[in-house]
Amino acid sequence: MSVRSDRHTAGSSQPPALQSMALRETARSGTDLDELSEVLSTPNAAIKMTAERNTSIAYRCNFISVGDVSVADCSYEGTIVGQRDGVIDRMTIFLPTEGNMSFGGRREPIYSVPGRGVILEPRDASGISISGPRRHLCMFIDQAMITRRLTHMFERTISGGIDIHPDIDLTAGPGLVLQQLVSTLHSGLSGDGPLQGSPLAVNSLREAAVYLLLEACSHRYSEELARPAPAPAPRHVKRAIDYMREHITEPLSLDDIAAVAEVSVRTLQQGFRQFRNTTPMSYLHELRMQALHRDLLECDGKQSVAEIALRWGFIHLGRLAAEYRKRFGELPSQTLKR
Structure with a gap:
């Protein structure tokens, strides 16, 4: 079964940035691996999903896109592997509640288990392996948004990856807050969720999640962000x-x-x-x-x-x-x- 719906949060009384913020929800469930491959592919990075040893599989995925950030709630049954052809243009954060998943692309595999989130930059996820039953929330952030935020924070051009550390603890501190933010965004926007009528709240939650990642997770610019702000310019x-x-x-x-x-x-x-x-x-x-x-x-x-x-x-x-x-x-x- 497949469900797809598009929604727009535009309104004449909203600021221009919010008027252009389109909401799109895509829900898919079933056992067809070709359809799952289509759902998980991007225009520049197709992925081919297969069942290990021809075992039976099932999946349920619900993706919600709003501007340059998307959130998802996905669950899988069975053992599924995938290989991506190309490089995605976004940072992906996996926030699992059940089951195991691993990612290839770096020198060593990256593992995702309950209580341990995984942050992947574009070149980190060429291959994936899912061991169901598996369920996770996801957040996808356009790489361009990451560089824009850092450029604004430093008042100079930032380009390329930020070498963010792939692990984040979800049991306490920033990781727990991030999981709560993503859960609130997804549940509030899904179906007829209450956040659909509050684009200002949606924007605030999106911004909070992005800045939390940049300020609380270790990456190439962490030390510079931790320094005291420079004195006012003369x-x-x-x-x-x-x-x-x-x-x-x-x-x-x-x-x-x-x-x-x-x-x-x-x-x-x-x-x-x-x-x-x-x-x-x-x-x-x-x-x-x-x-x-x-x-x-x-x-x-x-x-x-x-x-x-x-x-x-x-x-x-x-x-x-x-x-x-x-x-x-x-x-x-x-x-x-x-």
Whole structure:
């Protein structure tokens, strides 16, 4: 049996970010392994599920997607193995309540058992093995969302994986809270759940789960996040940033920016290194990348990527595409088609 339904939480009185937040629920159950393979596959990473030694299997999966985060409640009977072809573009968190599961992709297998959550980055889950009866909650977070949050927290561009530690204790502390957040999201959005009428609450729960992962789990940027926040930027750095924002579409030079900030080029560079951990021109480049991304999302379809890119000073489209994909997790043309 298969059930699929799409729901939208848009409303004219909501902020634009929430008006565009579409809710989609997909429920599948049965014994057909080809259908299970289809459910667990993504556009860029198909997976083939098979039953070990031709044993009987059964599954029940309920996926709910809202924006760039999805949650799921899945249960399996029997022994099922799968091999993924390709790399998924999201972080996956498994929060089991019953049964065993293992993942291949790293040097050593990663095991998921009740009380022990598993966090997988895109390249960590090329193969899976499920020993039923198995039940788990899942949370999927687009890799682009992870990099956007870190970029916002550090005020500089973050790209690539974050090397997060794959294990998280679900019996206490952050892991227990994370499991409760995901459970609340899924039960509140499933069917006619009460969260469907409260997109602000949904957004808060999504954000809480993502920031909990980034702030409570060990990864490449944990030590930097634990340091005290930097002191407020001095006046000349603020003047420079304000000038960049006001004249972002103009061909600015380092000398221009330093003159407006009323300091020497060297002093301006030192200020940005100390208080923004970057250079003035890299900061300007980041502002333009963010503006380009926003315009691509809001475009009415009447402009091309090249036209929008040129508006923000990006001439070399090939170079831009590679950098944009690193920054936002997709090509400019993919953002334009949303």
